[in-house]
Amino acid sequence: MNKLDAISRRSSRMRALVRLIKIAITGCSACMLIASSTKLPIGGVTHAMESPEGDQNICSSVAASLEINRAQSMSSLDENYIVKTFFPETVAVQRPGPQRPQGWTGNAVTYDEDGDPYLYGEKVTHMTAMTETVFAPQTDAVSDAYLSDAIFIGNSLVVGLQKAAVVDATFYAGIGMSVQQFFTKENVLSPDGEMAADATPLRVSVAEALARDNDFSRVYLMFGINELGWNSANAFVSLYEQVIDTILSIRPDTVIYVQQILPINEEIYRSRADANALINNERIAQFNEAITAMAERKQVVCLIPGEAVSDENGQLFADATADGIHLNGVYLRKWVDYLKTHTVADVDLLQYVEDVNAPNA
DSSP states (O other): OOHHHHHHHHHHHHHHHHHHHHHHHHHHHHHHHHHHHTTOOOOOOOOGGGOTTOOOOHHHHHHHTHHHHHHSOGGGOOHHHHHHHHOHHHHHHHOOSOOOOTTOOSOSEEEOTTOOEEETTEEOOOOOOOOSOSBOOOOSOOOHHHHHTEEEEESHHHHHHHHHTOSOSEEEEOTTOOTTHHHHOOOEEOTTOOBOTTSSBOEEOHHHHHHHOOOOSEEEEEOOGGGTTSSOHHHHHHHHHHHHHHHHHHOTTOEEEEEOOOOOOHHHHHTSTTOOTTOSHHHHHHHHHHHHHHHHHHTOEEEOGGGGTBOTTSOBOGGGBSSSSSBOHHHHHHHHHHHHTSOOOOOOHHHHHHHHTSTTO
16 A cells, blocks of 8 residues: 555545634634734744644644744645645655655666656656646735745746845756756755765756655746757757656646746847847747747646736836846846736645545546
């Protein structure tokens, strides 16, 4: 009997308990608001659920989470969040992605002679959480906690987000990174702390880093600006699809946000001595069409962050960039604001467990 079978039998009871916790949190949050409005002295609460005894009741767990709730909006208080907060030992078991087999040595992600990826010796195949919509609708802004639970993967534009510290999240990004380098460039410190033969921290590819630590709920991808010089958009999206398949094989219940390529400011960019004729908004639009079609095929979310940073002519705002491509701090925040107001529901982890164990699944 595998772990998911055992979880499936418990999931109905857990779902009822999760709903009770949601009601309790709502009530406690209301009490906190009332107390705050009347200036009653209520101090900060530490995370009691991390007590080594582990025998506190639901009420103490709710109290322990109030500090978290101050930073997280009620709109994002879903079952995934509650399970992760109140049942951390269960979540550790529930991860549906493959785990390192006992005795496995070397990389989790390997490749055959055709370059196709394998995860622990099994060929990577299309696995998807099947998001409800390809284009995320505009929504109320989620809290910062929503993005802190995400992994941002991509090129120098993503590096800009990381360096500006406008998002508190995990970043696997690099200058010049392409969809091909997602598999091949070993520029990420291994999240499991493994050391190299020379006793320095081991560096691995992004694909390998994700496989070594698959504790994530959502992924934001930004690729394309460095691939505009490739022969065609088809070659680009072919590898992009492998990126998506690999992520979903590692963590099938994650939500993947694929971001279209940001437009450039052509006037500023063409004034550069190193300007490349293939980097232009017409070609970016062609690649973005291919990205959209790919998102529809893969049933992942397609975002258009260019809407937040470009003018009516589709040009990156002149005051947004110094080199025609990369954003400054003000517009990096506009990009983040766009992400926070264009989200879809997380995959229901309990429902996912039931689905994969259903007859004929």
